[in-house]
Amino acid sequence: MHVFADQTNLDAYVSGFLWILKLTGASTFFALVLGVLLAAFRVSPVPVLRGLGTAWVNIFRNTPLTLIIFFCYFGLFSTLGLSLSDDLNLNNYWLGVVGLSVYTAAFVCEAVRSGINTVPAGQAEAARAVGLTFFQTLRIVILPQAGRAVVAPLGSVLIALCKNATIVGTIGLIEASSVMKDLINSNGDAVIPIFLVFAGTFAALLIPTGYFFGWLANRLAVKR
Amino acid sequence: MTTGEPLIVLDSVNKWFGPLHVLDDVSLAVDKGEVVVVIGPSGSGKSTLCRTINRLEPISSGSITFDGQPLPAEGKALAKLRSEVGMVFQSFNLFAHKTILENVTLGPVKVRKEKAASARERGLALLDRVGIANQADKFPAQLSGGQQQRVAIARALAMQPKAMLFDEPTSALDPEMVGEVLDVMTSLAREGMTMVVVTHEMGFARHAANRVIFMADGQLVEDAPPAEFFANPRSERARDFLSKILTH
Numbered sequence: 403m404h405v406f407a408d409q410t411n412l413d414a415y416v417s418g419f420l421w422i423l424k425l426t427g428a429s430t431f432f433a434l435v436l437g438v439l440l441a442a443f444r445v446s447p448v449p450v451l452r453g454l455g456t457a458w459v460n461i462f463r464n465t466p467l468t469l470i471i472f473f474c475y476f477g478l479f480s481t482l483g484l485s486l487s488d489d490l491n492l493n494n495y496w497l498g499v500v501g502l503s504v505y506t507a508a509f510v511c512e513a514v515r516s517g518i519n520t521v522p523a524g525q526a527e528a529a530r531a532v533g534l535t536f537f538q539t540l541r542i543v544i545l546p547q548a549g550r551a552v553v554a555p556l557g558s559v560l561i562a563l564c565k566n567a568t569i570v571g572t573i574g575l576i577e578a579s580s581v582m583k584d585l586i587n588s589n590g591d592a593v594i595p596i597f598l599v600f601a602g603t604f605a606a607l608l609i610p611t612g613y614f615f616g617w618l619a620n621r622l623a624v625k626r
Numbered sequence: 627m628t629t630g631e632p633l634i635v636l637d638s639v640n641k642w643f644g645p646l647h648v649l650d651d652v653s654l655a656v657d658k659g660e661v662v663v664v665i666g667p668s669g670s671g672k673s674t675l676c677r678t679i680n681r682l683e684p685i686s687s688g689s690i691t692f693d694g695q696p697l698p699a700e701g702k703a704l705a706k707l708r709s710e711v712g713m714v715f716q717s718f719n720l721f722a723h724k725t726i727l728e729n730v731t732l733g734p735v736k737v738r739k740e741k742a743a744s745a746r747e748r749g750l751a752l753l754d755r756v757g758i759a760n761q762a763d764k765f766p767a768q769l770s771g772g773q774q775q776r777v778a779i780a781r782a783l784a785m786q787p788k789a790m791l792f793d794e795p796t797s798a799l800d801p802e803m804v805g806e807v808l809d810v811m812t813s814l815a816r817e818g819m820t821m822v823v824v825t826h827e828m829g830f831a832r833h834a835a836n837r838v839i840f841m842a843d844g845q846l847v848e849d850a851p852p853a854e855f856f857a858n859p860r861s862e863r864a865r866d867f868l869s870k871i872l873t874h
Contacts, residue, residue, distance in 0.1 A: 527682055528719035528778075532733040532785065533709025535702065542736060547723050624722045625767035 405589050405596055418581035419603060425498055425567035425577065430560055432503035437510025442540060444515050455511065462508040467501070467569050474501040475573040491575060498570030506563045513555045517548035522626075550622040557615025561608050578603070633658045633789055633820050634679055639688035641674060641844075648674045649685070650844035656789070659818045663831040663852070666841035667867055672824045673716075675841065676793045679822060680711040693788060709737045712782025712790040716797050718774040720766035726753065726777050727762040733785045745784075752780040756810050772803025779810055789820040796827055828871065832856060840864045 406412050443455035462470065474497040478484040486496035521544050529539040571580035582600040586593050634656040641649035648671045656662050664672045677683040678690060681697050681704060690697045692711065698704040720729050730749035734740040753759040756776035766774055775795055782790060792811065796804045808830050815821055815834045825831065831838050831852050838855040840848040842863045848855060859865045
């Protein structure tokens, strides 16, 4: 493993995965907030909000992420002049977070909506009968139960998000997959070991994540 | 126990589910303190009738007033009205992710903004009253059906409602648990709670009701004191219904 014995290469490897983690962290936060909001829109009694939620899901779920990330860079930044930071790397990072968040929010929304559908209609009726408003019913009775039902599927969405973060490399952020490409280009004799190290690192991050969400889903499950 | 002051008034209420006419020109007044039992064959509209009173089912035409006010169509006003009308469902519908005590205190705390400590104290007293204070920290799925339904009654009572609606409260229970729920309902009736009860429990109708309403095909067919209704049903449909359920 002479490639990773070189301090510069090792630093690049660490920094690549740090970008992946930062992209995943920020995008998870925004995608969850936005996704839950969109799910609330999709089940609300207001037709305009329902339409908005449906349109969002249909547009972003059916557009390749690469196109969305390209649009964030070439559309939002280059053409429309939306600059999110004066630092070039940070600007690319935040543009990437925007793209990953709006895309992943569509999947979070659908996961949460399917979770809402697992909550028996009687729960909402009982909540309304006690005198809770629509939003109280959603916040206090429906979403906590739906949330527990969607822990496992949300885990899958977040794992996909972490891997999708590599696409931000296409707009110039030197994240893990870009580092791997650079290392392979300059170390033609060690292509397979380099690949295995990067793939192995992703697996080492994500396999425990998957088990964690599975454990959490069991622990939080609502007994009926 | 009736006072002669109407609390719930339905006037020419109609309701369609698509082409199905589930409530056909129903008019009914329930006085304060009165216990009205609604019976009738499946699909006669009795559950729908019960659910229109707190607007879980909106009506197609006619009017419903509660305590002198027309039912609000939506929003905060409707939520406030619902908080004044207790409802008990066939399938209990306890909040599955909340403990028994939390089920009972949720309404007072979130809707009435009551302090947690006093809501808890009243909640425990209500649970004690329905005989399940020792289960306060369990979750609904850990209780039997009869216990769950008694919690549901306590949850409704915690809002200090002006009236209680019961939508087939014992239909989903094992036979040996029906009695414990009816006992609680009977004691409520004795204390003067205004109640509309949809049920197949003829015994309860006989001893606890002030009036029995018989419904068929969405129409209110008979409205009489229980003794009179069971001894002398006036309509052919009521006679037919009673002959089917009382011969076994």
